[in-house]
Amino acid sequence: MAAVQETIDRVKSIDVSEYKYGFFSEIESEKAPKGLNEDIVRFISAKKNEPEWLTEWRLEAYRRWLTMQEPRWARVAYEPIPYQELYYYAAPKTAAGPKSLDEVDPELLKVYEKLGIPLNERAILAGVEGAAEASSRVAVDAVFDSVSVITTFKEELAKAGVIFCSISEAVRTHPELVRKYLGSVVPPTDNFFATLNSAVFSDGSFVYVPPGVRCPMELSTYFRINEKNTGQFERTLIIADKGAYVSYLEGCTAPKRDENQLHAAVVELIALDDAEIKYSTVQNWYPGDAAGKGGVYNFVTKRGDCRGANSKISWTQVETGSAITWKYPSCILRGDNSRGEFYSIAISNGHQQVDSGTKMIHLGKNTTSRVISKGIAAGASQNTYRGQVSSHRKATGARNFTNCDSLLIGNDCGAHTVPYIEAHNHSTQFEHEATTSKISEDQLFYCMQRGLDAEEATALIVNGFVRDVLQQLPMEFAVEAQKLIAVSLEGSVG
Amino acid sequence: MLDVRNLSVSIGDREILKDFNLTVADGEVAAIMGPNGSGKSTLSYVIAGKPDYEVTSGEVLLDGENILDLSPDERAARGVFLAFQYPVEIPGVTTMTFLKATLNAIRKQRGEPELSIPDFMKRVNAAAAKLDIKSDLLKRAVNVGFSGGEKKRMDIFQMAFLEPRFAILDETDSGLDIDALRIVADGVNALRTKGRSFLVITHYQRLLEYIVPDKVHVMAGGRIVRSGGKELALELEKNGYRDYVEAEVA
Ligand SMILES: Nc1ncnc2c1ncn2[C@@H]1O[C@H](COP(=O)(O)OP(=O)(O)OP(=O)(O)O)[C@@H](O)[C@H]1O
Ligand SMILES: [Mg+2]
Numbered sequence: 064m065a066a067v068q069e070t071i072d073r074v075k076s077i078d079v080s081e082y083k084y085g086f087f088s089e090i091e092s093e094k095a096p097k098g099l100n101e102d103i104v105r106f107i108s109a110k111k112n113e114p115e116w117l118t119e120w121r122l123e124a125y126r127r128w129l130t131m132q133e134p135r136w137a138r139v140a141y142e143p144i145p146y147q148e149l150y151y152y153a154a155p156k157t158a159a160g161p162k163s164l165d166e167v168d169p170e171l172l173k174v175y176e177k178l179g180i181p182l183n184e185r186a187i188l189a190g191v192e193g194a195a196e197a198s199s200r201v202a203v204d205a206v207f208d209s210v211s212v213i214t215t216f217k218e219e220l221a222k223a224g225v226i227f228c229s230i231s232e233a234v235r236t237h238p239e240l241v242r243k244y245l246g247s248v249v250p251p252t253d254n255f256f257a258t259l260n261s262a263v264f265s266d267g268s269f270v271y272v273p274p275g276v277r278c279p280m281e282l283s284t285y286f287r288i289n290e291k292n293t294g295q296f297e298r299t300l301i302i303a304d305k306g307a308y309v310s311y312l313e314g315c316t317a318p319k320r321d322e323n324q325l326h327a328a329v330v331e332l333i334a335l336d337d338a339e340i341k342y343s344t345v346q347n348w349y350p351g352d353a354a355g356k357g358g359v360y361n362f363v364t365k366r367g368d369c370r371g372a373n374s375k376i377s378w379t380q381v382e383t384g385s386a387i388t389w390k391y392p393s394c395i396l397r398g399d400n401s402r403g404e405f406y407s408i409a410i411s412n413g414h415q416q417v418d419s420g421t422k423m424i425h426l427g428k429n430t431t432s433r434v435i436s437k438g439i440a441a442g443a444s445q446n447t448y449r450g451q452v453s454s455h456r457k458a459t460g461a462r463n464f465t466n467c468d469s470l471l472i473g474n475d476c477g478a479h480t481v482p483y484i485e486a487h488n489h490s491t492q493f494e495h496e497a498t499t500s501k502i503s504e505d506q507l508f509y510c511m512q513r514g515l516d517a518e519e520a521t522a523l524i525v526n527g528f529v530r531d532v533l534q535q536l537p538m539e540f541a542v543e544a545q546k547l548i549a550v551s552l553e554g555s556v557g
Numbered sequence: 558m559l560d561v562r563n564l565s566v567s568i569g570d571r572e573i574l575k576d577f578n579l580t581v582a583d584g585e586v587a588a589i590m591g592p593n594g595s596g597k598s599t600l601s602y603v604i605a606g607k608p609d610y611e612v613t614s615g616e617v618l619l620d621g622e623n624i625l626d627l628s629p630d631e632r633a634a635r636g637v638f639l640a641f642q643y644p645v646e647i648p649g650v651t652t653m654t655f656l657k658a659t660l661n662a663i664r665k666q667r668g669e670p671e672l673s674i675p676d677f678m679k680r681v682n683a684a685a686a687k688l689d690i691k692s693d694l695l696k697r698a699v700n701v702g703f704s705g706g707e708k709k710r711m712d713i714f715q716m717a718f719l720e721p722r723f724a725i726l727d728e729t730d731s732g733l734d735i736d737a738l739r740i741v742a743d744g745v746n747a748l749r750t751k752g753r754s755f756l757v758i759t760h761y762q763r764l765l766e767y768i769v770p771d772k773v774h775v776m777a778g779g780r781i782v783r784s785g786g787k788e789l790a791l792e793l794e795k796n797g798y799r800d801y802v803e804a805e806v807a
Contacts, residue, residue: 508607512638517628517630
């Protein structure tokens with residue numbers, strides 16, 4: 064959201080009206096009835112003018128999904144999800160959104176204020192009915208981004224040969240790439256939520272970086288056309304061809320309110336020989352009100368395939384939002400000498416439940432992986448690290464280092480560490496370190512004696528605790544994340 | 558400056574300060590000496606506002622205002638500083654970040670704007686020069702992996718940086734080598750002004766040769782049992798606390 068003020072200023076200096084009808088008009092109305100069946104799947108596919116193979120692909124996924132059980136092994140508890148009561152395509156905007164800011168959870172509004180989000184944008188984030196239409200400046204801002212900034216941005220990328228577009232667009236413009244790679248890392252049969260996503264995915268990003276190309280800028284969802292409408296079943300596919308490099312940023316620090324309680328995204332990364340992908344996420348979906356009601360269920364499948372030799376995939380995540388998080392960004396280390404990394408900060412407060420971690424699957428020779436996880440639990444939240452590290456019989460010389468630290472704030476929260484470690488050859492070296500600590504009264508008092516109030520002191524200590532991971536984030540993301548950490552912990556100390 | 562009146566403090570059901578009285582005038586350096594466990598650190602914690610201590614009676618007045626109901630950070634904003642007997646480690650937070658956060662927090666409470674980066678750096682460098690602090694220490698996490706002496710010196714450096722009005726030094730000298738002791742003492746002496754007072758807690762008269770106190774108080778069994786000038790420290794060094802402890806027991 065950093066660009067907002069600047070963009071607004073720039074919009075003011077141009078003729079606004081020419082951007083009035085850009086991208087939003089056609090999205091408005093179309094909607095499928097609620098519930099899920101084969102017709103709905105066909106409807107979604109038809110709406111997107113998809114080729115037949117993709118329609119069939121979705122239908123197969125849907126049929127498979129009908130036979131699957133929702134996973135229950137995570138340490139999270141929630142009421143059964145009424146799948147037939149949900150909308151799977153362009154949920155109608157008029158469905159029970161707040162009528163004005165007065166109806167929005169005041170705590171949420173306070174958070175917006177603290178993050179410095181402009182007033183009119185707060186209404187949009189909070190899902191107030193008609194806010195986007197009423198607030199011309201913001202609408203223009205969004206369109207402006209889509210049209211103008213995006214154009215320069217895309218020109219730069221095109222010069223480098225990088226393809227960056229929505230996945231629906233890629234299906235039309237680069238069908239051979241999509242068909243080759245879609246579902247090749249997370250197969251449509253992978254797990255209950257990924258299979259559901261395969262059947263009904265709405266939209267998401269597509270990135271292809273050609274051989275030997277270093278993507279000239281960090282790619283961010285912020286710059287993607289129609290980002291608002293990717294919906295609850297986002298699908299992202301990123302391919303770094305031989306010797307290519309790309310860094311991708313996902314998310315936004317503003318807690319976005321969404322009527323769709325269930326989010327089931329799939330992200331697939333593919334790195335060929337000598338390629339590197341760096342994927343950073345800041346996730347701050349609405350966590351629900353003080354009683355934990357109304358928050359987002361974030362059931363995501365993210366997986367990277369180090370398919371080529373000497374390839375590298377690195378996940379960095381800052382997870383502060385959502386009522387429930389179920390997320391394990393993983394790496395399949397297939398290529399010899401490939402490397403996987405996972406850096407995570409997961410903060411839970413209030414009644415949030417986080418079950419997150421990673422899988423490092425060592426298949427190739429001399430593959431290495433590194434896992435640094437920092438879990439912070441406050442309030443009445445539950446925070447679980449769940450991680451799997453395994454080496455195949457043929458993965459000689461596999462090495463992993465895992466460090467997993469948990470910090471507890473207060474007495475009503477819980478932190479749990481669940482490692483699964485399997486080595487199937489003798490030359491494997493796996494190291495696992497885990498600590499759990501409470502934020503110490505002595506540290507708090509020391510900081511407060513020097514002038515920090517209780518919340519500032521807590522935020523400072525927590526920022527110190529997560530420093531190793533913050534350093535992995537691109538600079539501007541790191542600064543925002545730091546602020547976000549402070550805001551997320553508010554109300555956690557007495 | 559500071560007026561402690563009839564202060565009684567307990568932890569659990571144990572009374573540690575018993576009807577304690579002490580006055581420190583503006584610009585005065587007062588020393589407190591006393592046997593282990595007599596309540597010196599407790600006194601400094603209660604003045605600074607550490608939770609867990611139950612004040613059963615009395616007041617702590619700073620410039621006439623009772624500060625006992627204020628939070629530790631509010632007291633810090635009023636100029637109270639405590640150099641800890643055991644400074645605390647804060648992993649992952651560099652000293653530089655910490656200094657900036659503390660100064661800005663204090664300024665915010667006082668309704669002053671944040672210091673600009675150049676002004677902040679000037680202030681850091683001035684304090685670092687006074688206490689001979691190498692810049693690589695400032696880039697390391699607060700007190701993490703510091704030697705005992707380095708921790709003490711860093712706390713005094715923070716004092717020089719924050720420029721408090723009323724500073725308590727709790728056994729700052731223990732753990733310092735001879736050179737460091739002199740540097741720290743010089744640092745403290747440089748800060749002595751009419752408007753700033755110090756309460757220096759120590760077991761050794763040697764520190765008081767460098768930081769010459771205006772008054773020396775002997776504390777035993779949770780109260781001041783004798784007060785005098787700087788010569789009292791010499792007498793204690795010779796005779797120990799036996800007389801006072803026995804008097805207390807009787
Ligand atoms: N948290 C606590 N719980 C129980 N007893 C405590 C606690 N803190 C201090 N005490 C007791 O209170 C008494 C005074 O302790 P304090 O640390 O104030 O002594 P001191 O004069 O600073 O001693 P020293 O010279 O060894 O530093 C001691 O007997 C100590 O054991
Ligand atoms: Mg003591």
